[in-house]
Amino acid sequence: xxxxxxxxxxxxxxxxxxxxxxxxxxxxxxxxxxxxxxxxxxxxxxxxxxxxxxxxxxxxxxxxxxxxxxxxxxxxxxxxxxxxxxxxxxxxxxxxxxxxxxxxxxxx
Numbered sequence: 001x002x003x004x005x006x007x008x009x010x011x012x013x014x015x016x017x018x019x020x021x022x023x024x025x026x027x028x029x030x031x032x033x034x035x036x037x038x039x040x041x042x043x044x045x046x047x048x049x050x051x052x053x054x055x056x057x058x059x060x061x062x063x064x065x066x067x068x069x070x071x072x073x074x075x076x077x078x079x080x081x082x083x084x085x086x087x088x089x090x091x092x093x094x095x096x097x098x099x100x101x102x103x104x105x106x107x108x
Contacts, residue, residue, distance in 0.1 A: 003099050005041060014106035016077070018043035023054045023061075023071035059089060066093045077105045 004011070004018055011018060026033035026047050036045060046053065054060045054071035061067045073090035075097035086105035088097035 001041060001043075003096075004102075005043065007099060007103060008042065010103055011106065014103075014108070016106050019046065020044070021046045021048050021053055021071070023048045023051050023059075023069075025049045057087075064092070075102050077102065079107065 001020055008018065020041070020043055022032055022045070024030060024032055024047060026049065032047055048054050048071070051060050051069070051071070057074070057076065059071045059074045061070055061072045063069075070093075073093060073096055075086070075088045076084055077086035079085050085107070086102065088102070090096060
């Protein structure tokens with residue numbers, strides 16, 4: 001989240017908005033609800049508690065060496081109307097999309 005928040009102006013200049021999704025319950029292991037209360041961010045944040053969104057985009061990670069019932073880390077650029085312009089699905093919980101590549105996928 002931090003890397004994207006740091007480029008918020010570039011993203012907004014392209015006419016885009018940030019939204020974050022975590023496949024976790026509000027009071028789950030990492031307590032995202034409490035974290036977000038203490039560390040608010042300026043972007044939309046969805047807790048996908050029943051994994052509906054992550055499953056719809058094929059990002060659910062039921063079982064892996066570093067994950068159980070969460071989502072693959074992923075970055076999507078979705079155009080109005082639902083067209084997916086860019087998707088990066090991480091292989092593990094530390095694999096993230098290159099930020100400049102994501103910025104480059106934004107509409108001009």
